[in-house]
Amino acid sequence: MKEKYYVTTTIPYANxxxxxxxxxxxxxxxxxxxxxRLKGKDVFYLTGTDEHGTKNYQTxxxxxxxxxxxxxxxxxxxxxxxxxxxxxxxxxxxxxxxxEHWPGVIDIWNKLVKKGDIYEKEYEGQYCPGCERFITEKxxxxxxxxxxxxxxxxxxxxxxYFFKLSKYSDxxxxxxxxxxxxxxxxxxxxxxxxxxxxxxxxxxxxRDKKHLPWGIPVPGDESQVxxxxxxxxxxxxxxxxxxxxxxxxxxxADVHVVGKDMLRFHTGIWPGMLLSxxxxxxxxxxxxxxxxxxxxxxxxxxxxxxxxxxxxxxxxSDALRYFFCxxxxxxxxxxxxxxxxxxxxxxxxxxxxxxxxxxTSALAEKYGLTKIACPSQNKKNNSEGTPNKLIKxxxxxxxxxxxxxxxxxxxxxxxxxxxxxxxEYVQSKKPWETHDRKVxxxxxxxxxxxxxxxxxxxxxxxxxxxxxxxxxxxxKAPVLFEKINMPDRKPNIKKSEEPEEIMEGVTSINYGDFExxxxxxxxxxxxxxxxxxxxxYKLSISLGDESRTICAGIKEFYDKKDLxxxxxxxxxxxxxxxxxxxxxxxxxxxxxxxxxxxxxxITPDSDIEPGSIVE
Numbered sequence: 001m002k003e004k005y006y007v008t009t010t011i012p013y014a015n016x017x018x019x020x021x022x023x024x025x026x027x028x029x030x031x032x033x034x035x036x037r038l039k040g041k042d043v044f045y046l047t048g049t050d051e052h053g054t055k056n057y058q059t060x061x062x063x064x065x066x067x068x069x070x071x072x073x074x075x076x077x078x079x080x081x082x083x084x085x086x087x088x089x090x091x092x093x094x095x096x097x098x099x100e101h102w103p104g105v106i107d108i109w110n111k112l113v114k115k116g117d118i119y120e121k122e123y124e125g126q127y128c129p130g131c132e133r134f135i136t137e138k139x140x141x142x143x144x145x146x147x148x149x150x151x152x153x154x155x156x157x158x159x160x161y162f163f164k165l166s167k168y169s170d171x172x173x174x175x176x177x178x179x180x181x182x183x184x185x186x187x188x189x190x191x192x193x194x195x196x197x198x199x200x201x202x203x204x205x206x207r208d209k210k211h212l213p214w215g216i217p218v219p220g221d222e223s224q225v226x227x228x229x230x231x232x233x234x235x236x237x238x239x240x241x242x243x244x245x246x247x248x249x250x251x252x253a254d255v256h257v258v259g260k261d262m263l264r265f266h267t268g269i270w271p272g273m274l275l276s277x278x279x280x281x282x283x284x285x286x287x288x289x290x291x292x293x294x295x296x297x298x299x300x301x302x303x304x305x306x307x308x309x310x311x312x313x314x315x316x317s318d319a320l321r322y323f324f325c326x327x328x329x330x331x332x333x334x335x336x337x338x339x340x341x342x343x344x345x346x347x348x349x350x351x352x353x354x355x356x357x358x359x360t361s362a363l364a365e366k367y368g369l370t371k372i373a374c375p376s377q378n379k380k381n382n383s384e385g386t387p388n389k390l391i392k393x394x395x396x397x398x399x400x401x402x403x404x405x406x407x408x409x410x411x412x413x414x415x416x417x418x419x420x421x422x423x424e425y426v427q428s429k430k431p432w433e434t435h436d437r438k439v440x441x442x443x444x445x446x447x448x449x450x451x452x453x454x455x456x457x458x459x460x461x462x463x464x465x466x467x468x469x470x471x472x473x474x475x476k477a478p479v480l481f482e483k484i485n486m487p488d489r490k491p492n493i494k495k496s497e498e499p500e501e502i503m504e505g506v507t508s509i510n511y512g513d514f515e516x517x518x519x520x521x522x523x524x525x526x527x528x529x530x531x532x533x534x535x536x537y538k539l540s541i542s543l544g545d546e547s548r549t550i551c552a553g554i555k556e557f558y559d560k561k562d563l564x565x566x567x568x569x570x571x572x573x574x575x576x577x578x579x580x581x582x583x584x585x586x587x588x589x590x591x592x593x594x595x596x597x598x599x600x601x602i603t604p605d606s607d608i609e610p611g612s613i614v615e
Contacts, residue, residue: 002042006250007032008236010258010266011093014049015056017077019298020336021259021291023085023308027324028288028408029257030087034456035403037088044250046239047082048093049075050232052225054129054207057214067214071096077309084312085321086459093239095216095231104238105216109230111277113219117164123204124157134204147261161206161224168272169200175281176267182284183267184406185331188260192267200268205230233270237279253282260287260331286406289333306336315484318458319345325408325457342484349461352419353450354481356426357465360443362534363431364474369444370437371472390425390442391449394418399453408457415453422446427581432531444469518573519589519614521604522548527560530580538582539563541570544611548572551584557599569602569614 009029012022026047033045051071060070075094082089095101112118125134130148134156139146144153175181176193183189206224207215215225234242236256241247258266266285274281290297293304311320315338323341326348328334373387395414402411422443429439448469455462461480468477525547526540535553537560550570569589576583589602604612 002040004250004254005033005036005041005043006240006253007036007043007045007255007257008239008253009047010256010262011048011050011095011232011235012078013053013055014051014071014074014078015053015059017074018081018308020293020306020308020311021298022078023081023311023320024291024324024328025257025259025288026082026085026087027321028330028406029255030085030089031321031325031403031408031456032255032257032406033088034459038452038456044091044240045087045089046091046093046236047087047089048091048235048239049078049095050228050235051075051094051096052212052215052231053228054212054214057212068096081309081312084309085317091239093235095235101235101238102216104242105226105231105234106219107243108234108237108273108277109219109226112163112230112273115276115278117167117276118161118205119164120159120161122157123160123162124155125204127154127156129154156211158208158211160204160208160227161218161221162202163205163229163269163272163276165200165203165269165272168275169196171275172196172200172268172271175271181267181271181281183263184284184286188263188287188331192263195264196268200272203229203269229265229269230273233265233273236270236282252280254284256282256285258285258287260289263287287331288328289331292333292335294337295335306338311338311341315341315345316460318461319349319484322349322412322458326412327409329409330406345481345484348416349458350481350483352416352423353454353461354479356419356422356443357447357468357477357480358534359426360440360447361468361474361477364440364444365476367431367435367440368437369441369472369474372438372441388442388445390422391446393421394446394449396449396453403456411453412457415450418446419450422450430531441472444472444474517571519569520572521608521610521612521614522568522570522586522588523610524563524566524568527558527563529555529560530582533580536580537563539588541568541586542610543570543572544609546611548585549582550586550588551579551582552588554588554590554599554601558601566601567604567608567610569604 007029009025012018029045029047033043037043049071056071057067060067063070065073071094079092082092093101109118123134126137126140128135128145128148128151130151131145135145135153140153141149145151172181173193173196176183176189183192205227206218206221207227209223209225212225212227215227216231218224218226236253237243237247237251240250242251256266263285271281292298293306296304298305308320319341323336323344326344327336327340395418399411399414402408402414425439426443429436431439431443447465451462451465451469455466464480465477468475520543522541522543524539525542528538528540530536530538530551533555535555536551537555537558539550539552541548541550548570570586571589572586574586576585578584590599591602592599
């Protein structure tokens with residue numbers, strides 16, 4: 001029997017399409033699911049949507065829709081996002097599903113009643129319509145809910161059913177302190193224990209249909225519907241088959257992935273419900289922070305909300321998945337920007353990993369491989385008997401430890417440090433000169449292991465890499481990581497503004513005033529190949545009274561013999577940059593079509609001397 005692994009996300013409230021924060025949680029849980037599949041475990045990944053509640057009922061009414069049609073519309077967006085992000089969830093649970101979800105919720109309710117933990121009482125309290133919950137006086141800030149400061153707090157008095165959460169307060173604290181119910185990171189464990197130091201209080205478990213008409217009816221009392229706790233939290237059981245005994249194939253959950261605002265519900269109310277029902281507790285709750293955008297809290301009113309579906313459509317799922325895992329630390333808030341996503345992709349996926357894959361596959365195809373021993377191979381069956389010294393520099397145990405501890409950023413640091421080692425190895429061993437088939441085999445085996453380790457994070461790209469290198473009959477890799485263009489920007493006019501950096505692959509331009517761009521006519525005197533570079537030429541150019549060297553990525557489109565004597569336009573006032581050990585002292589201008597399959601140099605249409613200014 002395989003070791004089982006059950007991971008869940010919280011189920012987002014389906015009152016609107018998903019935002020970028022939902023994408024973060026989906027990806028984090030998916031990385032865990034994919035990683036544990038790599039480890040050979042029987043994985044089940046659950047996500048879904050929370051669809052009942054006053055907010056959905058009222059919004060649907062305003063839009064002239066039934067509540068069911070309203071949530072159906074939003075659920076489509078969540079399912080679309082999951083597909084676009086390559087999320088490998090095994091089930092998508094919906095709280096409006098009367099066949100899959102409702103029977104389990106009703107069973108839980110009845111178990112709590114049988115235990116004597118559900119009682120009825122008159123209740124009056126301060127109710128936040130945004131949170132759809134009663135909020136205590138001490139939690140109000142200037143008489144408003146801190147999470148919904150623009151909404152008026154309502155005073156509601158009604159008869160509800162309550163759950164005796166206080167009965168289980170000491171037992172919950174004991175299990176959290178002992179680690180039986182683990183909370184990660186540690187700061188959130190301490191935060192929650194501090195929050196409940198005076199004990200947990202009973203919670204309202206139902207609403208009068210007059211205030212909450214859209215939900216699961218309370219068994220035996222048609223005037224009440226179940227409140228969110230028993231309804232939504234029970235999804236972790238109903239999504240794996242509860243109340244059928246088959247749910248035990250996966251329960252208890254190994255990990256609940258939650259946002260920091262969901263912590264108290266998943267480590268307070270949910271464990272209390274399970275203890276009352278006689279069901280084992282989940283093993284661990286891991287907590288992620290909130291996302292800010294360019295340093296600001298996301299808000300529709302400020303117009304800085306990022307649509308994750310649009311991001312994936314424009315930049316690809318792996319670019320966003322990689323950014324999430326590279327930039328964010330579990331438990332901490334993190335900032336997201338489109339510029340950041342693009343730079344991470346271009347600098348690391350395209351320049352570092354993409355360059356390694358492209359160069360190695362081209363050389364392996366041309367010169368072939370000679371198999372040598374690898375850590376996973378039996379040396380007795382190896383005729384050469386030479387160990388793969390390169391792959392030994394990859395600290396796999398350390399990377400595995402980081403994955404197990406949810407430190408995806410540190411795992412990626414290790415992997416990309418090894419990618420740097422591999423790129424340096426290519427430069428030092430010069431297989432394009434030596435044709436050393438053993439060196440190429442070392443590189444190929446290293447790339448296979450890199451792709452395997454990266455597959456939970458960038459699954460689409462990793463699959464393509466593994467397909468290229470699946471056997472020793474290597475074919476030259478297509479361009480796996482196309483450079484992403486930076487978002488359109490207006491050039492900065494004011495000198496006080498920070499200059500905009502536009503990544504151009506070969507170099508970068510600092511845009512200030514347009515007048516600072518020094519464009520000149522140049523004549524190509526000589527074009528030369530660069531060792532190990534598939535796309536770059538070394539061009540010696542004349543600017544009239546000055547000679548320079550520039551590196552240009554035009555090898556695929558121009559034969560070097562056709563470049564000699566050609567007049568081109570060069571941007572001359574750039575910071576020099578080393579490429580392949582050569583100092584490039586400018587950048588030529590060229591035009592390309594959308595898919596970059598054609599490139600044409602920008603040239604003057606009449607004969608003009610080198611050094612002439614382009615105005």
